[in-house]
Amino acid sequence: MKPISISAFASISPLGKTSEEVWNSYLDNEHRITKRDFKNFSEWTANISDEDKKHIEDIRNSDNKYKNLDDTVLFAIYASRKAMLDANWKEGDDFGINIGSSRGATALFEKYHQEFLQTGISSTLSSPTTTLGNISSWIAHDLKSSGPEISHSITCSTALHSLLNGVAWIQAGMCDKFLVGGSEAPLTDFTIAQMKALKVYSKETEGNPCKAFDLEKTKNTMVLGEGAAVVCLEKDISERTIAKVEGIGYATEVLKHNTSVTADAECFQKSMKMACKHINLEDVDAVVMHAPGTIKGDSSEVNAIKKVFGEKTPFLTTNKWKIGHTFGASGLLNLELGLLMLQHQKAIEVPFAEKQNQPKQLNKILVNAVGFGGNAVSVLISK
Template sequence: MHKPISITAIASISPLGKSLDEAWKSYQNKQHGITEKAFQNTTALVAQIPLEAKQDIETLRHSDSKYKSLDDTVLYAMYASRNAIKHAGWTGSDNFGINIGSSRGATQLFETYHEDFLKNNKAQTLSSPTTTLGNISSWVAHDLQTQGPEISHSITCSTALHAMLNGIAWINAGMCNKFLVGGSEAPLTSFTIAQMRALKVYAKVKLEDGCHTERSRSATTYPCRALDLDKKQNTMVLGEGASMACLEVGETKNALALIKGFGYATEILEHNISISADAKCFQKSMQMALGNTNPDDVDAVVMHAPGTIKGDMSEFNAIKKIFFNKIPALTTNKWKVGHSFGASGMLSIEMAILMLQQQEFISVPFLENKNIPEKIKTIMVNAVGFGGNAVSILLSK
């Protein structure tokens, strides 16, 4: 880190709700937001944004004739971005940078347009401009009336934290003083569910009894067993949502948290998921993020933990390698909100900021932590995507 960077606002729309207050209230209980949803030819467990939030998105969709043709991925990003810059006190005239990513982009809209093409052998007029991945940041820039740089990208499930890396880089380079960064995802479609099931990582609608140890709660209580290190089957569940953070140069008076360090690494592709048993990519990214920080000073780690056997365990093994003297308190939010692909990393940042602000550790109901901190000063946040693209962000109060 060459320059101190403050996170001056963060906003989201997710199964937790549509504000920081709603998110914190949701974190105070042990309930999850996972429900069974019917698709065209199947049913699946998913985590959806609440009904009131959906109504707000529909209001946004019909607020401008140009917005009616946009995918939920873009609308979620616009909604969260509006709230983020409002809390930060930014205006469009600030010409801040924008970097918003998505693993899959306009998922539902693309599938709808493609289905129509197969039937009619003709593409609709807006099928290309409304489904290209680059339209997320472009539409947000239009909506916020800013003229700064705008970047959209996909680095699968570490997309949002890579957006944060880009914002940090631009600010450190002196090319921008402010950057809006985050991720947005609306992946709850039958084809996306089918793809995850084909990988054999998705949670079953009705989990088999007796697939966990006696000390774990029943399988039906928590369909996604993210960070249940004793699970015998994969339990990933897809979620939807968006989360945006406002980055500013320096240690500002209104900072919610300071970015103390950052790290990144990529593993050599050896198989479809490409993450080693001890997640060497995470070992490198966490070590880089720590820099000169003593690992013993890290109070908690918000893990990527997708709810798969290998994914959860490999990250845990990497943490044991880096924090060999004292394992920090470990947590994740995917058992509650599902895995929102490109948006998931920023939702984890939001979780970390809430813990720093409220000075309360948010636990996983089926994981025992021995080192829950009385005071929370420093938190590591992890994300990784297909191809072993790992990012670690170190936050301090």
């Protein structure tokens, strides 16, 4: 691989809206999951704070054209503005944009569909504001970029696939800079009901609702969260470089079940080996896992890590016990955790997981994500 650097990253999530807020949130042992009332039920969710939602509303009200946009777009605009500012990119610069989402404009689509069922008439704006492509196109409009704009959905590995795509464009010499990431606002009645129908949603009544990376749990404990995260990729290394993208890996399993991967997550084994093929495996200091909080999802990924790394397993962590599963945005929120751990030289522990020793130093961190259908991605970042 040609050297590709990460020159900025930004997010908005239940952890906060700045890198400082996010890191401070990781330093405590409190989750950001609360009970939320829906039309027909009450369920655990991880929400962006009311204070931070005001910033989203400010964007919505800043332009008449933004008033009819879904939160997925507005979350992504907020994070993208911040990342572009931090990277010192300018309006009109020739940079690409690839922001994906698993569900896209979920709340808006459900609203328009309900109106159609009641009236038999579709709203004028129902199509352009609910297509997946409208996320990156509105960001391009907002940032006034002149490069390519791409949106896609590859379920829960969407955001890391966006990074792969940005790397590919830069490697091919088709672009020098790419803004990549994912955005998700899935906290709607129908989306929660779908996860409940799959019998993966948390029914915990005490303690932490999401037991991600608790390998002793006997029930599925997945919880949904919302948010967006992006990073700025640039060709070569410069004084702005925060971290390098040292390796990328991807793999798809042959489906044996609609939702789950194999017991040893063969897709993860392949993606991790590919991402680390140019280094000694012993040099990986930590792995930020996908770990969705389900029995099979957590255990299969840990099994895959042990298959790849053997007895010298790196430090393992995840953030879903804290912020829930943000579907298409989750991979980049995982990457954000990895970047913050590199910056602060501290590995974030999962409080109820088996105790691990803190790494003496953090130089290389592997970040994982996988989605329905066994679409695994692994990204190796380094100082």
